[in-house]
Amino acid sequence: MWTIAQSRRLTDTPYADALERHAGAGIANFHALPIGSLTHAPDGETTPHAEQARRLYGSRMLAAELTLGSPELDSYFRAHRSLARSRRLTAEAFGADDSHYVTVGTTGANQIALEALRVGTARVLVDRSMHQSIHFALDRLQADVHYAPTAADDTEHGVITALRRAQAAGDRYDVVVIGVSAYDGSLVQMRRFLASLHELTAETGIAVLIDEAWTAIHSFHPAMRRNAAVACVREALDDHPDWSASFLVTQSAHKSMLAMRQGSYVHVSASADRLMQLRADVSAAVYRVHTTSPSLPILASLDIARGHAVAEGEALVERALTLAARLREVARRVPGIAVHHPVPSAGGAQSAYLADPMKVHLDFGSPERAQAVRRELYDEYGVYVSRQDGRTLLFTVHIGVTPAQVDTLVEAFETVCCGESVECACPDGRWIIAYPPGIPLQVPGEQLAALPVQQIGEELYSTF
Structure with a gap:
C-alpha cells in the first residue's frame, strides 16, 4: 500500500508529540479547565474526589486535558502547524484529499458533512x-428528503x-446519503456501487455522504x-476524471482503531472542479457545528490511531481474521x-x-437459549457480547481482541454448550427489537401495518 519511506512518515504523530511535550509542564493556567490543577495539586493539597479522578483517569491523561493557546498545539479551526500536518498524514494514509478530526463522535461528523453538502437546498436520496444522526440532521436542515426503497x-x-427510477423519469437527486458498513457486518460492495453511481450520474454530477462507521481499520489491510x-472513491475519481462528484466519508475511528471514544474522521474527496469549494464548505461546517472546546486527548488519539494503523494495522487485522475464523470453526464442532x-x-x-469477516454471528437455536448463554458468558467468564438478535449473538473480533480472550470464549462455549441439553423449542411469542440502536424502524411517510403480535418479550439486548 505504501513504500517504506511513506510508511515511516505516515507513522509520525506530530500532534500527539506536541501535546505530550506540554502535558504536565507545570504551567499556571488562568483560563479554564480546573481539573488539571485540582488533580495535580503541586502544593500538596488533595481531596478524595481529586484522588478518585487520578485513579480513574491516570495522571498523564489528566495532564493532557489542557486548555492552552500554545502555537505548537495549533488552532483547531485554523490549523497550520502540528494539527495541520497530522491531518495531512491521515488524508494520505486513507487516500483522501483532506481529513478532519472530530471530537464529538460520528453524530457530529455526520452533521458537519450534511451541513457542508448544503442539503437544505438540495433534493436528497437517503438510505x-x-x-x-443523519435523519435528525436532515430534518433540522429542512432537506427535501426521499428515502431509497x-x-x-x-x-x-x-x-x-x-x-x-429517477433517471428513467427524467428526474435527479443532488445528494445521496448511504451507510456502507453496518453494525451487523453487512458491507456494501463499494466498487460495484460506485460503478453504478457513476453510470447514473456521469452527466448530472452528484454529492455523496458515505457513513463508514464500523470499518475504518479496513483501510490498513491490503x-x-x-x-x-475512501480508497474506492479515490479509484473511481481517478478512473473517471470527467465525473463531477463530491464525496465525504465519516468514520467512527474509536470503533475499530486505537482512538478514544468520540474520535471520528471526516474524509474529503472530490473531482478537480469541486475540490476547492468542498474543502471550504467542510471547513466552514466544522466551524459552525463542532464544539469550540475540542478534547485535546481525543485529537491526539486520532493522530496516534492513524500512526498505529499504518505501523501495525495489517498485522492486527490479519490476527483478528484468524481469530474470527477460529470462532467459526469451534462453532461448527461444538453441539448446539x-x-x-x-x-x-x-x-x-x-x-x-459483502460480509465483514471480522464479525461472527453464532446461532444458539432460540432467543431464550441465546440470552442465557450471553448472560452466562458475562457472569461466569467476563465476556461481554453487545448484540443479541433473536437466536443469534454477534461477536465483533476487533483488533483489540487477543488470542487469550478467544481461548476463554472457546472454553466457555465448550463448558456451557456441551454441558446442557441442546433441544430448544422456538417461542410462541414474537419480539420487536429496536436494534441496533439508533436505526429507525420506520421513517416519515411510512405506515406501520397491524401485526399479529401476541407477546412483547423483554428486550433481549438489556444491559447487565
Whole structure:
C-alpha cells in the first residue's frame, strides 16, 4: 500500500508529540479547565474526589486535558502547524484529499458533512437504514428528503434502484446519503456501487455522504482496503476524471482503531472542479457545528490511531481474521451452535453486499437459549457480547481482541454448550427489537401495518 519511506512518515504523530511535550509542564493556567490543577495539586493539597479522578483517569491523561493557546498545539479551526500536518498524514494514509478530526463522535461528523453538502437546498436520496444522526440532521436542515426503497433482493442496493427510477423519469437527486458498513457486518460492495453511481450520474454530477462507521481499520489491510470507502472513491475519481462528484466519508475511528471514544474522521474527496469549494464548505461546517472546546486527548488519539494503523494495522487485522475464523470453526464442532450468515448472498457475483469477516454471528437455536448463554458468558467468564438478535449473538473480533480472550470464549462455549441439553423449542411469542440502536424502524411517510403480535418479550439486548 505504501513504500517504506511513506510508511515511516505516515507513522509520525506530530500532534500527539506536541501535546505530550506540554502535558504536565507545570504551567499556571488562568483560563479554564480546573481539573488539571485540582488533580495535580503541586502544593500538596488533595481531596478524595481529586484522588478518585487520578485513579480513574491516570495522571498523564489528566495532564493532557489542557486548555492552552500554545502555537505548537495549533488552532483547531485554523490549523497550520502540528494539527495541520497530522491531518495531512491521515488524508494520505486513507487516500483522501483532506481529513478532519472530530471530537464529538460520528453524530457530529455526520452533521458537519450534511451541513457542508448544503442539503437544505438540495433534493436528497437517503438510505433509510442510516443512523439517527443523519435523519435528525436532515430534518433540522429542512432537506427535501426521499428515502431509497428496500431492495427486493440483494442484487442491487436500494439507492441505485432509486437512482435508476429517477433517471428513467427524467428526474435527479443532488445528494445521496448511504451507510456502507453496518453494525451487523453487512458491507456494501463499494466498487460495484460506485460503478453504478457513476453510470447514473456521469452527466448530472452528484454529492455523496458515505457513513463508514464500523470499518475504518479496513483501510490498513491490503485485502480489506479493496472495499474501503475512501480508497474506492479515490479509484473511481481517478478512473473517471470527467465525473463531477463530491464525496465525504465519516468514520467512527474509536470503533475499530486505537482512538478514544468520540474520535471520528471526516474524509474529503472530490473531482478537480469541486475540490476547492468542498474543502471550504467542510471547513466552514466544522466551524459552525463542532464544539469550540475540542478534547485535546481525543485529537491526539486520532493522530496516534492513524500512526498505529499504518505501523501495525495489517498485522492486527490479519490476527483478528484468524481469530474470527477460529470462532467459526469451534462453532461448527461444538453441539448446539451454528454459524449464521445474516446476508446469505453476501460476496456472491450478483450480490450488492459483502460480509465483514471480522464479525461472527453464532446461532444458539432460540432467543431464550441465546440470552442465557450471553448472560452466562458475562457472569461466569467476563465476556461481554453487545448484540443479541433473536437466536443469534454477534461477536465483533476487533483488533483489540487477543488470542487469550478467544481461548476463554472457546472454553466457555465448550463448558456451557456441551454441558446442557441442546433441544430448544422456538417461542410462541414474537419480539420487536429496536436494534441496533439508533436505526429507525420506520421513517416519515411510512405506515406501520397491524401485526399479529401476541407477546412483547423483554428486550433481549438489556444491559447487565
